[in-house]
Amino acid sequence: MKLDPTTDLTFTRKIDVAPALLWECWTTPEHVKAFFVPRPHAVTDCEIDLRVGGRFNTSFKVDGNTMANTGVYLEVIPQRKLVFTDAYSEGWKPSADPFMTAIVEFEDDGAGGTIYTATARHRSVEARKSHEDMGFFDGWGTVADQLAAYAKTL
Template identity: 40%
Template sequence: MTTPTIDPELDLTIERVIHGPRSSVWRAWTEPALLERWWIPAPMVTRVDTLDVRPGGGFVTQMSEDGATFVPHTDTVFLVVDEGHRLVFTNAVNSSWRPTRPEPVSMTAEIILVDHPEGTAYTAVVRHGDPAQRRLHEDLGFFDGWGTVTAALATLVEQGGAVEQGGAA
């Protein structure tokens, strides 16, 4: 596992220790029923339409304020899947492999999971093509949004909501 190169002019980063096993954090990212529990800040609701966790696989979600009417949220493609350790996805190409012009921000996200004495060292690096895109994403509330969902992910894992049936993590 390599350490990601971070360019502060282009990248936004969230880091935290999640007090649970890496396998549980991985499950929360890769199983639709678990992803739906944390992927969008509450009280919004997520619906996972596609979660094909393999290079080239689609990652498509919708969101709802009322739990009944859903609108598009995420339509991306996985670039890298390093089982249990790393996910990389981008919205520059959608789940149908069509080039996109994502509004308002084009990005590539890298999720890195590393064993830590207290659980899992979790890093999300969100890369942008130019400083203006990075600033726009930050101004739109990157740290609030990604920070909130990372906290929800941590709560899910730390409360045992992503442990495999039978007690194995």
């Protein structure tokens, strides 16, 4: 995949947890609720239909407000890659104001851990900048830390 630095944000981190377990965390609603947004914010609901075109819907509690996010999976490669977007909801219904497409990759590091890469692709330079200014690196980095810590408890 060729990234465009004007519209894409990405980071890679080594996580000392096997790809299969990180995959399970990312694809099981109960697990998603445990790590998917930086604390003290919380995921209050998660619905997953793990197939291309299947739903990936979440609701968050942020500063006392509930925010709903609907989306679909665009690519599902078991234990290796998830691609999802809010550009569509289930049934390929276009979103009025899409924010991003997320790509989460899990590569076996050969030592029992995972090379974890999270990428957010945006429709414009402005959307990318907005996401970076919102705290993409800190937020998604915190989520990766929470994911690692949570997965180690399973």
